[in-house]
Amino acid sequence: MFSPEGPTLRELAVQALSSVERGYDLLAPKFDHTPYRTPERVLDAVAGALEPLGPFTAGLDLCCGTGAGLDVLARVCRERVTGVDFSAGMLEVARRRRAVPAGPAVSWVRADARTLPFGPAFDLVVSFGAFGHFLPRELPGLFGQVRSVLRSDGCFAFPVAAPPRAGSPGYWTLLGFDAAMRVRNALWRPPFVMYYRTFRLGDVGRALARAGFRADLHALPEFGHRPDGSPRVRLVVARRLARPPGQPAAGRVNS
Incomplete structure (x- = not known):
């Protein structure tokens, strides 16, 4: 699961008993040697799907x-790109390596x-693997923050x-991980919010609509299909609507 350059079991235990911010500060120097880092295959597929929708500024x-x-x-934006994170350790590694x-x-x-320090300065926002750190009730506010930093018709x-x-096996692995995290957070402070099964597509569509987005789904064919014919991986592309949040909107994700 981990390369020899990755964290030891003791280091992972210390991280898990810390706050989210402190935990990632500790993990940062070895993060790219863990399975938590987004695979290049996913990054390439997303970039390929976004390229026809751009170019972005x-x-x-x-x-x-x-x-x-x-x-x-960097593949789809012409002028500038920005990374934002609340972990100083992760940002330091990013500055050196990225x-x-x-x-x-x-x-x-x-x-x-949840409190982004930008005005409407971007026409594209992306995110990879971070939503498990937010509770379902936080998603409308999080997506509202994203909307606030996007220009008109931003994505x-x-x-x-x-x-x-x-x-x-994957089902039981994720169920077991989430159950362990709930027990940990019930018994230990500060909490470490990281759940795999709380980010459900239907809930995501409704939260995006509430925040002022129209969301569409794009299959990523590089990952194939499940036995029922549905894509194994999709790209959610949510367009910023001109209407203010709170006005009526359809609460579904269009496929």
Whole structure:
């Protein structure tokens, strides 16, 4: 599961008993050697799906971690790209390892995704693997923050994998992980919010609509299809609507 350069079991235990911010500060130097880092295959597929929708001028990688998503933004944005994360340790690694030698200007900002320190400066926001750190009730506010930093008709994009089939090894693995995290957070403070099964596509569509987006789904064919014919991985592409949040909107994701 981990390469020899990755964290030890003791280091993972210390991280898990810390806050989310402190935990990622500790994990940052070895994060790219763990399975938590977004695979290049996913990054390439998302960049390929976004290219026909662009070009974009300025892009933001929300909860950027060590900056893997900046490679996607650099492919589809012409002028500048920004990574934002609340972990100083992750941003330090990103600055050292994720500099884009040519192409758009790159900047890094330390901030909480729930209170973004930007105006409507971006026409593309992406995010990879970060939504498990937000409780379902936080999603409308989070998506509202994204909407606030997007220009008119801006785009918010992120990949979503289909849930594992009920009863499969993957299903029991994720169920067990989430159950362990709930027990940990009931017994230990500060909490470490990281759940795999709380980010459900139907709930996501409704939260996006409430925040002022129209969302469409794009299959990522590189990952194939499930036995029922549905895509294994989709890209959610949510367009910022001109209407203010709170006005009526359809609460579904269009396929």
